[in-house]
Amino acid sequence: MERELALEIVRVTELAALASARWMGRGDKIQADGAATSAMRAMFDSVSIKGTVVIGEGEMDEAPMLYIGEQVGNMQGPEVDVAVDPLEGTELVSKGLNNALAVIAIANKGNLLHAPDMYMEKLSVGPALAGKLSLDDPIETTLEKAAHHLNKPLSDLTVMILDRVRHESLIQRLRNTGVRIKFLSDGDVAGAMAPAFPESGIDLYVGSGGAPEGVLAAAALCCVGGELIGRLMPADEQEFARCREMGIDDPLRVLTMHDMIGSEDVIFAATGITPGEFLGGVTFHPGQRAETHSLVMRAKTKTIRFIRTNHYLPNKPLLGVLE
Secondary structure: OOOOHHHHHHHHHHHHHHHHHOOOOOOOHHHHHHHHHHHHHHHHOOOOOEEEEEEOOOOOOOOOOOOOOOEEOOOOOOEEEEEEEEEEOHHHHHHOOOOOEEEEEEEEOOOOOOOOOOEEEEEEEOHHHOOOOOOOOOHHHHHHHHHHHHOOOHHHOEEEEEOOHHHHHHHHHHHHHOOEEEEEOOOHHHHHHHHHOHHHOOOEEEEEEEHHHHHHHHHHHHHHOOEEEEEEOOOOHHHHHHHHHOOOOOOOOOEOHHHHHOOOOEEEEEEEOOOOOOOOOOEEEOOOEEEEEEEEEEOOOOEEEEEEEEEEHHHOHHHOOOO
């Protein structure tokens, strides 16, 4: 993939963030998601790729755009797999809460896992713990190993987890070890990325969340030397069959970074919609201007760019009517 694609992709996440940010705190997650999706899809037409959406808004009969299998880009560049989440954290935007993102990952064709829309058990860590932990260990063993490798007591470890009823037992076990817990209301991609960014103060991310979001987070972690290990959690025979239809012969095996994003180059971009652990949110200023904070990374070079952009909104016709 051409390195220029990194900056082209971040322009797509910026537009999605600008479009959805107008719906922050308005209590309408459907409109917020629709605005982000429409803006992202329109902006893709200017990107020099022959892209195929492998993780998107759903099947063709469920999503009018950015559906799985849809072709995106101007069809003049390399063939790539595209994973998108135009609005990661719809509830966060509707309620005006932190950690909502517009997210894209691209990789050479055939590298990104076609993750089914179901839960995935996850363990994500930063570079210091990459390759040192196992998803098969009890959580107590995992934490002891993490504390050893980080050279800190268990009581100084900070673990992030989604605040969900399904995690009640796991949360109690975490508390029994004495670690600190930081709860996440929504925003699974941002949560799984957090351990790779020291400013977040997070050492590990554990628990279950969406499988497609797991692949997006794995792409981000690959760019910074972190790691996400996952295991799908099919709930019934229909979901087992869905896994096999998507090329996953053993749905219960542990999925490595290689399984999820391949062994070649990956580009990841995210723009904050609401403020989060490592990105600021969209801020609207007088004079029809808005500011975005974005992150764009490439696995091949391990380059991490934080981009602060000031936009003049009348010059962005693809946004359409913002109100």
